[in-house]
Amino acid sequence: MIIRALRGTEVRTTSPVSASDQDVLLAAKGGMIAFIGNLVASASRFAFGVVIARLLGAELLGMYSLSLTVTQIVGGLALLGLSAGMARYIPIAVNEDDDAFLWGIIQIGIGIPIVIALALTLGVFLLAEPLSLWAFGQPDLAPVLRLASLAIPFTALISLLGSITQGFKRMEYKVYAQDIALNLSKFALSVVLIVVGLSVMGALAAHILASALTVAMLFYYVHHLFSLNRPLHTAKRRTREILHFSLPIYLSGLVSDVSGSTETVILGMIGVMSGVGVYASALRLSGVGNMFFTSLQRISIPMISDLYSQGKLDQLQRVYQTITKWAITFNLPIFLATVIFAGPLLSIFGKDFVVGAPGLAILAFGSMFNASTGTNGSMITMTGHSKVTLVNSITNLVVSLTLDVLLIPRWGIVGAALAVTLTGVLVNILRTIQVYFFLRLWPYNWSFLKPITAALLAGGATYFVNQWLTLRPMALKVAVGMALLGSIYALVILLLRLSAEDRLVLDRVWARVSRWRPQS
Secondary structure, eight states: OHHHHHGGGSOOOSSOOOHHHHHHHHHHHHHHHHHHHHHHHHHHHHHHHHHHHHHHHHHHHHHHHHHHHHHHHHHHTTTTTHHHHHHHHHHHHHHHTOHHHHHHHHHHHHHHHHHHHHHHHHHHHHHHHHIIIIITSOTTHHHHHHHHHTTHHHHHHHHHHHHHHHHTTOHHHHIIIIIIIHHHHHHHHHHHHIIIIIHHHHHHHHHHHHHHHHHHHHHHHHHHHSOOOSOGGGOOOOHHHHHHHHHHHHHHHHHHHHHHHHHHHHHHHTTOHHHHHHHHHHHHHHGGGGHHHHHHHHHHHHHHHHHHHTTOHHHHHHHHHHHHHHHHHHHHHHHHHHHHTHHHHHHTTOGGGGGGHHHHHHHHHHHHHHHHTTTHHHHHHHTTOHHHHHHHHHHHHHHHHHHHHHHHHHHHHHHHHHHHHHHHHHHHHHHHHHHHHHHOOOSOOGGGHHHHHHHHHHHHHHHHHHHHOOOSSHHHHHHHHHHHHHHHHHHHHHHTOOOHHHHHHHHHHHHHHHHHSOOO
């Protein structure tokens, strides 16, 4: 059963390759599948953000974002860290070829969190009014929070079921359901329900309906990978072992969720509801640079667990460095474009959003730095150092809250962006040092100078051309500038020559394309 389910994860090649090359190809294949999903998801999220911002305005968008932020924080309470537990223990069960253990992992991963999620849903629903009045001073937020609370069980199940498919290294299933179906259906339903007059409540109803559809799809895919039509008592439940690993991750994730949302909450608490909407739009744009990095992270999590459990540290080092380099290479031109054209990009959401341009540039730097340190967080967690992950998350929360309190009341959106970025820089430096301390693995090598050199040349040229370029409308000027930036960057990368890993992946892609071409 397990072998059948995992057959699709093999990278079929036309000639023999080493185990290390196979890992690189698997990372590329899984990363590309996830990237395509992220690309669709990001495009639909971006379009969704633009449309909903124009339909609702900054203030109502702030209520929408704040209500979902609150329910996402509360929903994180239900997971118990079991999403990470699924991603870690499913590859181990596969290596052991133990169906009973795998059935037990799935039972634990789904059963416990869903009970907690239902209880939390009831709690948020009943406490929506005092929370809206006392915490945010917005009594109109109460009905919005009540409706948003219904998304909590679906949010938990999406995370858990997606992690199960990720543990099987079947990235396409998570892409189909979580990246494509969820975002496209939410976009379409939101537009319809807002246009018919349901406003922010319609947008939230669309979110809930789209989440329910995604859960149904993920259950189908999990059942396809590993049949759920089997007696419950046949499972081998190593509950204590899994929870021993997962609970520190749970606390870490809970702390991370809180620290990652404090800026939005504090902006809401100081009464800047329109600022919440502008900040949410800036966050949406700044996250574009992390698309490919997030995709690579998805496939790397089970690979890290697999390679470490087999003691293959040399292969793990190569995967670590390759993923980091690819993340930097993809992120750098997006970071430069976001900084150079921050104002025009935010104007897409509406004139009221242009004030967030300085904050967007700062957030873009934070995204780039996060990608430049590679999968250090996953390296720590998936090699069994879950308590260190918890310490890092607590550090993240303490630093984040301190900077939020110091910077947001004084500088608003810019203060929020600075707090997020400075916290991310500090924590990522700490994680990189920890990976080296525990594993003696380093994410960088000399090949990293190539994308950095290309970025400096492309960014400098684009910046100076943009100063005297007087094209109208502004959208045309931005399009020309981005095309120039991308062309110079790609040309310099090619002139500096590709690395062995890059050539390996491109050779496989070319071999496949050649087989598809019609024969003359």
